[in-house]
Amino acid sequence: MENNWPIWEIFIRSKNGLNHKHVGSLHATDAEMAMQNARDVYTRRNEGISIWVVESKHISASDPDEGESLFDPANDKVYRHPTFYNLPDELKHM
């Protein structure tokens, strides 16, 4: 009988106002157990106030070999950054 428990990826929000952040993975048979295991494994020191669990197989990841075509084109879009625009110092905050 196949009794390997599937892998789940765990995301934890450390406090309100912050994103859930990937903290690691663990094994569990269903979402409920994954949630409890995440609580016991990844929040033993008050690390979180909210947990997301996602079975690893449901995550689609970008291919690092396509990294150049995916991410390099953003390199020269300097006009997306505030420092691209020259404004007089008197303006102070904008």
Next chain:
Amino acid sequence: MANHLHDFLIHLGDNALILGHRLSELTSHGPVLEQDMAMTNIALDLVGQTRNIFQVAAKLQGNGATEDSIAYTRDATSYKNILLVEQKNGDFAKTVLRQFFYDAFNYHAYQRLLKSSNKDIAAIAEKAIKEITYHLKWSAEWVIRLGDGTEESNSRINAAIDDLWPYTEEMFKFTDYELACHDEGIFPDIHGIKAEWDEEVKNIFAEATLTVPEDGWMHDGGKRGVHSEHLGFLLAEMQFLQRAYPGQQW
């Protein structure tokens, strides 16, 4: 010194200590890493509860008593835990079921202690109830998984029911010190606990495809200091250092 209050505290603390100790025996021997950690968390909660309770008992006792003198220098006949919690771990089914029977009782007992007329006990309960709520969720889910899992897990949990059912009645057979605490509002509404426990067990067993046994012969005695043979061995191990090197700091 109000004896019944002290006895009741000792009883509460002993329950938590002995079950916590039993669970701690399993650290590093669990069926899967994640559950090893879960059981240790429960053990940590229980020993933590013990400390809170014994600290109050020690204050009441005076004469330099401490949480450790209470835990480490009493013989089995002075221990007032229920027989259920001193039962050996057995297989995972037995460990889980012992936990569930206890958690289901404790959950409803501590709901009442939240409203205790004794402020120390109410404060202890306020912290403990959050932990106990989680324990009950954990143990109930495992009872369901094992009951409604494979043929083997079902037969193992049924064997555990046969073993442990006769120890359940003792929880509701209230001693003089519990009844005295009840009369003073320290442990309010104790007579309502059994019905809630029955309901809890009935529901979880139904989901687990398990049958609640008929009430048969029931053991008791732990609360009065008459224990099974297991407790003496447990204490011999637990108290070894304090006995071999009395009066030292560690």
Next chain:
Amino acid sequence: MEKNLNDIFQAKIDREEKIEPKDWMPDAYRKTLIRQISQHAHSEIVGMLPEGNWITRAPTLRRKVALMAKVQDEAGHGLYLYSACETLGIDRDTLFEQLHSGKAKYSSIFNYPTLSWADIGSIGWLVDGAAIMNQVPLCRCSYGPYARAMVRVCKEESFHQRQGFEILLNLSKGSDEQKAMLQESVNRWWWPAMMMFGPSDADSPNTQQSMQWKIKRFTNDELRQKFVDICYEQAKILNVTLPDPDIKWNEERGHYDFGEINWDEFWQVVKGNGPCNKERIAARKTAWEEGAWVREAAVAHANKRAARKTKKVA
């Protein structure tokens, strides 16, 4: 082509860029990592046993919860490390099989017995002390998931050594019997702790490659020297003698000199002839085998539950 990929890979490492699971990596790098990370994970899990021995005999309730929490942390560390290892394409069950069959190694230190309460202190002070020295540089390891797991491990580990040292400090201020217990324990643990850094550099064939790949940042001998220098000073606080008559300050080197390690003992324990090798593996195997029906039942139940859900939806 292969050579080219290799060059790109090494250049990336030289630039201190991290390697992530889906990036191309040489087979040998992957194998080295699997070996090292799993060995590390196994060490955490097997390491729970000698300390777990004393949970039920801890002398106070405070000591009991601290030790339980510590041993539980080790389960957590094992878990983080197995997870890191799984990103390399091998599953945890396979890693367990390798441990149980003796194919995979773990730190030899855990094949020594814990015979007295002081041993719990000595493990914290010396064994965790040596482990931390090995582990801190691993937080900068070139493989991302391993480095991240180690950051977590090191953060949690910080209370472990203090926990151990405090136990020993209490013994050092205690009765004559307690002081004797302390010294006897340090006598037994000192040399095995020294061996934790592995064979001397001359006999450590993998070191150079691992350093080039930035899996390893310091050689075994460098770390061992650092350990001796630190422990010698700490031993004074505990009022214990390190069982090495050759330890002495070397002005010229700016380090303590120390005696020769018994390498025969080291290799014997690695080969399986340590005092507790068989018990440790047997305990792990028993836990795993006796847990099989539990793991099976949980899977069976999850399947039933999922089937009922789909049926309801349909």
